[in-house]
Amino acid sequence: MRKILLLLLLIPVIVHADFRHSRMGARPRAMGSAFVSLSNDQYATIWNPAGLTLDNRTAVSITRAWPFSIPELQNDNMVLDIAEMKSIHFGAAFTRLGIDDIYYEDTYNLSAAMEVPFIKGLSIGSTVKMLRLEAPGYEQYNDPAYNGGDSGFAYDVGLIYNNGNPWTLGAAVYNLNEPYLQLLSTTVESDPVYSHFAIGGSYLFREILLLSCDLGSREGGWDDNVVRLGTEIWFFDTLALRSGINNGLVTMGFGLQDKHWQADFALESFMETGNVYTLSFTVRN
16 A cells, blocks of 8 residues: 555656766765765766776675655665776766665766876776666556656766866766667657766865865756856875755765775765665775
8 A cells, every 4th residue: 555655646747758967976976975086996887987097996885765764665776886998998887866665866876987098197998888677566456658768878078187187177978879768659759868967176175174066057058057066175195074055955974094095975865755874885996
């Protein structure tokens, strides 16, 4: 009965595909999602693929987010960062947002990045994404309009400039080709997966305090923009405290790390819908 009620509540939402930027990773979320120029770890494959060139270690991360105090709502992610191979850096990721047996949005990422020849400090990257939309809840409750789900491909591109200075610049465009997906056969028009962008910069102050700022468009419009701010301070290269502002909403979190592992936590406050808690764990060589 609870799943039936959830399906009824979600019908106005899931009639239209709505693949937004997955924003996975507790570290970037704790920093207000101001991460396009800070993508120097395995989560670059999601935030800015060019940043894969800034991290030459093999790493695997898993993330679980608990959105809006809804236990049934899953938001999970796994990311793989592969060390440089013949001057090319690779990354892969899988993200799922949905409710068991009712609705899923799955995103599969495959990224590659390299340093631009003859321009020291500039890197370029791209991501190919397969988007899979399914709503088994429609099938379970015998909705004849359900067409079995839909799939499509989208493309991200990114740039990062880091010449060894305390500051870094970054830019990325997501869902460049704006694919269309259709969940129900009765839908008159397929639903676009909107493209959007982010540009930003970061500054490392005295090797311990990191400041970042992004300007990004909201999904569905290039002229409707939002500013994101983030800070991160490290103590003894072991404990990090983070905070940020994303469209006026406060975010915060912390991280703990050793040579071969890292654990991160983030809290995002949404007054209308409740808090979002995110936990990430990483192992690396």
